[in-house]
Amino acid sequence: MSDVKELHRRWCIADGHADSLMWNRDLCERSTEGHVDFPRLREAGVKLQCFTLVTRGFPFIGGFPLFAAWRKWPSEARGGEWSRALWQIERLDAFCARSGDTVRVATTGAGLEDNLANGRLSAVLGVEGGHAIEGQVERLEELHRRGVRFMGLTHLSNNDLGGSSFPMMGNRGLTPLGHQVMEEMARLGLSVDVAHASEQTLTDLFAHPTVRYFCSHTGVREAGGGWRNLSDAALRTIARRGGVVGIILAPVYLGGDTWDDVVRHVEHAVDVMGEEG
Secondary structure: OOOHHHHHHHHOHHHEOOOOOOOOOOOOOOOOOOOOOHHHHHOOOOEEEEEEOOOOOOOOOHHHHHHHHOOOHHHHHHHHHHHHHHHHHHHHHHHHHHOOOOEEEEEOOHHHHHHHOOOOOOOOEEEOOHHHHHOOOOHHHHHHHHOEEEEEOOOOOOOOOEOOOOOOOOOOOOOHHHHHHHHHHHHHHEEOOOEEHHHHHHHHOOOOOOOOEEEEEEEHHHHHHOOOOEEEEHHHHHHHHHHHHHHOHHHHHHHOOOOOOOOHHHHHHHHOOOOOO
């Protein structure tokens, strides 16, 4: 364990995905719920944590409004996807302001380097599902202005941008609006997170000549595990564009619940993509 702690102290340990904001917990305080809060991230030596804005859930069992009521979201934040996204951004900003300058939102490479040099945790904002903009492409500019630096076009269900990898969603591709959103993201410098994209949406994304993409949390299909793991071909395409892939620590996608399962997926990804992927 001491070797692990030393490794985390010396390296820039980054976690590509956490849905912590949706659970309406105080991230400045240690919690026995969930896996992520500022005290535990600091203890683990994490230097960069991506926080995603979740605005729509599974397309059944009451959907997101029921979840938001259960987690005691304020009424003004429950109505639509856009208001839900803005409320979570405001929550993270408030947590950072209360952190005693130990956590800052990083929006540039220079900001990340400054945080590293001064021992701060960098928070990077992303959106899990482009339905958050409610069909209004101009809202991407506001998200960028407010610190968001990546977005997945889809999440757990198909939307007006493209297809989800969730079972029974029918392998839809990018819609005309999805292509328009992708163009605007490329213009703004927003990266596309492909974690929940259907196979056809992936194919359409990969055909774009300039958009930047990566995968924040996934397993590797050839190493076993769940339904939305990436193929070797997808891994190679992401690597060729300079993107990275984060391996998810979830048994359903790893095909097991041991560290050997994690290592199997990491090693396969490295074999396919190279160490920089």
